[in-house]
Amino acid sequence: MTAAVQGSEAPLLDVRAVSKRFGGVEALKGVSMQLRAGEVVALAGDNGAGKSTLIKTISGVYQADGGEIRLGGEVVHFATPQAARSHGIETIYQDLSLADNLSIGANIFLGREPMRKAFGFLPVLDRAKMAEAARETMARLDFHVNRMTAPVGNFSGGQRQAVAIGRAIYWNAQVLIMDEPTAALGVPEQRKVVALIQNLKAQGRGVIFISHNLQDIFAVSDRIVVLRRGSLAGERKIAETNPDEIVKLMVGG
C-alpha cells in the first residue's frame, strides 16, 4: 500500500520476508520493509524486538536464513560489513567507531588513506587531500570547523556524530543505518543530529533510523516501522499516526 502512495520509483532498499534464527530462537520472522531515496524510515520496537538483528542483517554482519534483500532492484548477499559498505550501505554505530586521536580527515580515510610521493619517490600520507576532503564533506553537512588538524576527541557529541556521517557520505553511502544516534546527546546536540538527518534526506539518501525517542522519530521520519518479537507489528506514515498509536504497536496493547 505504502509503495503505491510513495510513487512509482523502485525502492532503494527492499527487504522481503527476511528471517533469522539463532539456535532455537527466531529473532526475525519474515520481516519486510522498504526504503526509498530521500526517505527517512524510523525503526521502532521494544528491547529484543529484532531491530538490531534486522539492521545487522541488512549491513552484512549477519546473513539472512530466509527471504531476500534487494538493493536498487537487485538481490544482494553480503558476507561481511565491508561488502555491504562497498555497495553503499553504511552503518553508524552508537559508539560512532571514530579514532578520537585522529583528525576528521584521517577518520574519513581510515583504512584507505590517500598517498602521495614526496621528493618524487617517497610515498607519504596525503594529509592535504584528507583535510580538503574533510572540509568539503563537513560543509555539505552544513558543519564548519576551523581547525581541521584537531583530533575528533576534542569535538562535542553532535559534532562527532557529524564526522561519522561525513565519513559515510564521503564514500558515497546511499543507505545510512543509524543506531540510536541521539541517545547519548544533550538536547541541543540532538537537534543538530536531527538537522543532519534532514540534510541527508535532502541529498536524496535513504536513512534507517533506530531510536527509542519518539519525539526524535516524529521530528525527522517519513515512516515508522514497528517491530515486536521479531515480527512486523505495523507500519505507519508519520502524518497519519501519533505517539500513542506507536507505543501501542510496540507493546502490543
Next chain:
Amino acid sequence: MSANMTMQSSAPSPELRSKSLLLRLAAMRAWLFLSMLLIVFEAWAWISAGQSFVYSAWNWQSIGIAAVAPLLLALGSTFVIISGGIDLSIGFIMGLAAVVAAHVTQKLGLSLPLFLAMVVGLVAGVAVAAIPGFINGLLISKLRVPPFIGTLGMFGVARGTAFLLAGGTTVPVSNSWFAWLGNGRFLGVPIIVIVAALFVLLMHYLLSQTRFGQHTYAIGASQQAALRSGIDVSWHTQKLYLLSGACAGLGGVLYAARFTAGAAQAGEPILLDSIAAVVIGGASLFGGSGTIFGTVAGALVIAVIQYGLVFLNVESFWQFIAVGVIIIISVLVDQTQRRLSGERQ
C-alpha cells in the same frame, strides 16, 4: 548552551587558545625537561667545577653512546605502546641478539673475511631477535594473551635462551670491523650514534607518514573503530611485536659491537629505561598517543641524567631517584592533558 553551538564557526576564545597552548606544551614536555636539565647541569658544572657541561663534544659523545641502546628499544616500544600494548621481553631479546651476533661474528671470522663475518653476525642477531618478537605477536594477536603477560613469559624464555647460548658468560669477539662499528667515529661522531640517528629517521617516517603508522594510532584509540574501518588489526598487531623484537635486536647487536662482546644480561637494566623514555617522551600507556621525536627526547633525558650526575660527581644511586621523579611528573602531565582535552569545547 546555544552559544556553544555557534562557537564552532567563530574564532576560538582566549581561554580556549591558552588551553591549546598548554596542551601543545604538554605534548613536547620531554624537550622542556631536557632543556631544564641542561640549564641546571650547566649552572651546576660552572659552580662546582668551573667548567661547561653543555659546550663539550666529549660529553655529548658519551651521552649519545649511552642513549643508543635504550633508544633503539624505545623506538620499537613507541609503536607498541601507541597501539595500546606493552613489550616487556625486549630487554632480554636485546641480550639474546647480542650473544648471537657475538657468537656468529667470532666463529665466522675464523674462516670468512672479517667484514663479511660481521655483516652476517649483525643480520643473524637481528633475525634471531625477530623470532621471539614474532611469537609475541602470535600470542597477542591470535591467541588473545594480554600483552603484559605474553611478553613477560617471553622475557623469561629469551633470558634463559640468551644465557644458555652464552654458556653463562660473556662472548668475546675479536674482529676489527666489529670494533670499528662499535667504537669508530665519522667526523667525530660515533658510528653507532649515526646508525641510531638514521634508524630514528626511518621510524619517524614509518610512524608519521605511512598507513602503518596511522593504523597504529587508530588501533590505540579504538580497536573496534579500526576493525570497522577494515583494518586487519590482528595482522597489524603481529607486525608491531615483530618490529619491537627487531628494534631490540638492532639495539643488541650495536651494544655487542660497542663492547666487542655479547652479554646475555646486557639489556636487563635497559628495558625499564626504554619504557621510561617512551613515557617521558609523551606516549600514553593507555595507547593512542606518542611520537618518535618525543621518544628521542625521552631517551636523551635519561642519558643526560645518568651521565650528568656522574660528571658532577654525584653518588650514582641518585640517578634512579631522578629518573623516577621525572617519570612520575611525566605521567601526571599526561593525565592533566587528558583531562583538559577531555573537556570537549
